[in-house]
Amino acid sequence: MRVAVFSDVHGNLPALEAFVAATAREVDAYLCLGDVVNYGPWSDDCLELIVSLPNSSLLEGNHERLFLGLDPVAHEIPLVRQFYEHASARFERADLIRDLPLSTNLGGFTCIHTIDGQRVFRDTDIEIDRDYLIGHTHHAFDVRRSGKRIVNCGSLGQNRKELSRASYAVMDLPSGDISLREIDYPWQRLLAEMEARSYAQVCLDYYRSKLPA
Template sequence: MRILVFSDIHSNLTALEAVLAAAGNVDAYWCLGDLVGYGPDPNECIALVRDLPNLVCVRGNHDAATLGEVDQNTFNHEASLAITWTKRNLNAESQEFLLSLPERLLIDDITLVHGSPRNPVWDYIMDAMTAERMFQFFDTRICLVGHTHVPAIWKETESESPKGLVLDYQKVKILTKSILNPGSVGQPRDHDPRAAFAIFDPQESLWELRRVPYKIAEVQARIKKSGLPWRHALRLSEGW
């Protein structure tokens, strides 16, 4: 069984299309939230994700803020500007889809959240110490998270992060209780500008981290045209 696990699209349609093409034929799609925010294509991204077969999806903090469920003043100024822009441009169908998303899903022995098992929307798992504290908050064998925009593998017996060390097509056998992060589709922050995702085979317990290049300049042009903060365009080139 092949499942595309992806997160943090952030209204970047070009990156999303590249990921879907690179993943090829899969049996299911698991999205870990933050479909919107930062980028210029919220409705297009939601429409594409919404129509994927065998889709499950959870809500991220930018999704929640766009719905008015989170105080956007807790975001930095430029992120808040993008949330305001997204609120103005989101159509009714997109809003309805975001409203339908749960904060947490359990599928067999796998937990899906955006942030962490302790706080599904907001927590960041950035280091081994934080990851170690999070294992007590889920009872499944695996917890899938996003939010940090950095691919990571945290094992209960030996927490580790491959930040900056993740190779294309790296397959990892998940043998112990683990927290897995596929990285970000639309705004990577590990100094690799390529879109990040993972292919997961739960039956074989295989986790395959993947990267794919996309036409960043096209997205930057749409960001400029939309009037969104230019910093959101600049960071795409550097992957930060």
């Protein structure tokens, strides 16, 4: 059995559709580590597609909590608040993000949006007592800490290193082998839709700053 593990879609439907097309014949199940919503313009569409995938599971991320009003958006930085204003305006599928689990186990890994609410990067000094498969920081990596393993599958919809690439992981069960993947997707469609929906210029500029020169 092979499972596609992904995170941080952030309303980027073109990236999600490209990912599904790339994995449909390769995997038997899908696990999303949260943050399907916010930033991009297609939060509803992305949720609906994810729950329709075969053997699909969805965990709660911090942006699901924002959209449910469980965490105050006022505590976020101004850029995030600008994205929230646009992305939440047409959001209607709160039913798909209520009462989501925080974590699950897959192949001996604890799968969770992030560890104890921290922003975990490749060089983060952190002590752990188990193997983790996480997202949240939008950077893919595979490192060891305290003799255990942290695999970050990266961001499917908002790769902070290069927005034009969608990152995810594939786990082979029962071997537990994990491969980190990246694919191209039509990012032009994403920016065109954001412009059509009158996203703030600061949001558009932020996304353009993450594109290759």
